[in-house]
Amino acid sequence: MILRGDLVHCPSLAQLEVLKDYILEVDAxxxxxxxGPASEPQSQTKLKSCVSPNVIPRGSFLLPTFCDLHLHAPQFLYQGTGLHLPLMQWLNEYAFKAEERIDGDPSLARRVYTRLARRLVEHGTGAVLLFGTIGIESNLILAECMKAAGIRAFIGKLSMDKNSRPTYIEASADSALTATVSFIDRCNALERDTEPHARRVEPVLTPRFVPTCSDELLHGLGRLSEERGVRVQSHMAEALDQVEWVRQERGREDIDVFEQSGLLTSRTIQAHCTFLDAPTLSHVAQKGTAIAHCPLSNAYFSAAPFRLREALDSGVKVGLGTDVAGGYDISIISAMRHAVTVSRMREGARHLECASNDLTPDDRKALSIDWKEALYLATTGGADALGLARGAGQFVVGAPFDAQCIRIIDEGTGAGIGPMDFIDDEMVGMDAWSLTDEIVEKWWCLGDVRNRVKMWIQGKEIARTWNSE
Incomplete structure (x- = not known):
């Protein structure tokens, strides 16, 4: 497959490349x-050898698909409700009940997960790290639905043997570990006959968080991760009530519990981490553990914002998560916008603190991020945190072609698509039109599902113009 058009990607943090009129070839x-640029001899040779290249219309561009590093699949059932409660109470009132319903009703599980998969594709999410439930069968349904949708999905069967509803808990650490091994084997079996490059779903070890897991269970999962090389996901240092719970019950910080259990590794992605200070973030970086930054749910359930700039400066691998349903919006674009907003408020607070102490703010310590850095976190940064194939999240040779086509202007009329308005340019036409950083920024701020018209994963087109359905 050969495509010709404008490409946009972020090779590194804060670096945005707008590649105008490029040729991109994808193998079988x-x-x-x-x-390469269409004007180069090698690109011209590629064009001449192709009967019908895919031409990306002017007014549109290709962008890598988004990565969502933290989403509770069964909680999609009640997305957008119950956010007035503190975390531990919200779990009892909403989360556990919904997850138990999903485990008890396979037809409901399939309906919820089929719709979830569609919404993810609709919003440009090409790779997602999912928390499931404690039941094996419903998690296999989740894997099947994601596989059918064609996106990359990392499926976590929850492990939890304490501090849950009496009817929604695993009987013991041993039974939880046995169920986890069974799930890993059965989930892997879904892809057994698929060539490695084409595999989409993968199991992930998922201790819910320290309050719901015994030390015996956590140590067992740590051994299992080491023996089988399986990824790990959990929540760490998320909310004030959760952090205090762990301190009172365990007499330790939950990062210490994870590390002593062998679960703070380069295979681990921890969500939130809002109560980690800069030195602790440096330790996370040394361990190779990645963090899923969920700015919207943090605003509801954490008493403090995540120290994003400090994490990035410490070398922590960071991506973005929606945290449905603790976060009410399934869109990674929304997560990007919230990440920038929270960081700017942190920077504003720093300036106010300096002013109150008659100090001059040191610009070298600025806490805010900009939209380009957020776009990096949603694409290249997220892919790196997930451990995807080399080059994932970018348009470079050797990378998997995971891309979305963003249409912002109608090539025929020059009018903006969906929420995009280019009032000064509408009477000029497309002859002088050229994609710029400023136009990409406008889409980043205002764009929505109406601008997304195609999506590919591993070179295979999985969606086209769903906004007309």
Whole structure:
């Protein structure tokens, strides 16, 4: 497959590249084998050898798909409700009940997960790290629905043997570990006959968080991760009531519990981490553990914002998560916008603190991030945190072609698509139109599902113009 058009990606933090009129070739296995300006001789040779290249219309561009590093699949059932409660109470009133319903009703599970998969594709999410439930069968349904949708999905069967509803808990650490091994084997079996490059779903070890897991269970999961090389996901240092619970019950910080259990590794992604200070974040970076930053749910359930700039400066691998349903919006675009907003408020607070102490703010210590850095976190940064194939999240040779086509202007009329208005340019036409950083920023701030018209994962087109359905 050969495509011609404008490409946009973020090779590194704060670096945005707008590649105008490029040729991109994807091989039969879905990997990028050529990227270059259309004017170059090699690109011209590629064009001449192709009967019908895919032309991206002017007014549109290709962007890598988004990565969502933290989403509770069964909680999609009640997305957007119950956010007035503190975390531990919210879990009892909403989360556990919904998860138990999903485990007890396979037809409901399939309806919820089929719709969830559709919404993810609709919002440009090409890879997602999912918390499931404690039941094996419903998690296999989740894996099947994500596989059918064609997106990359990392499926976590929850492990929890304490501090839950009496009817929604695993009987013991041993039974929880046995169920986890069974799930890993059965989930892997879904892809057994699929070539490695084309596999989409993968199991993930998922201790819910320290309050719901005994030390015996956590140590067992740590051994299992080491023996099987399986990824790990959990919540860490998320909310004030959760942190205090762990301190009172365990007499330790939950990061210490995870590390002593062998669960703070380069295979681990921890969500939130809002109560980690800068030195602790440096330790997280040394361990190779990644963090899923969920700014919207943090605003509801954490008493403090995540120290994003400090984490990035410490070398922590960071991506973004929606945290449905603790976060009410399934859109990673929304997560990007909230990440910038929270960081700017942190920077404003720093300036106010300096002013109150008659100090001059040191710009080298600025806490805010900009939209380009947020876009990096949603694409390249998220792919790196997930441990996807080399080059994932970028348009480079050797990377898997996971892309979305963003349409912002109608090529025929020059009018903006959906929420995009270009009032000064509408009478000029497309002859002088050229994609710029400023136009990409406008889409980043205002764009929505109406601007997304195609999506590919591993070179395979999985969606087209769903906004007309």
């Amino acid at each position: 296995k879905g990997f990028i084998v050529h990227v």
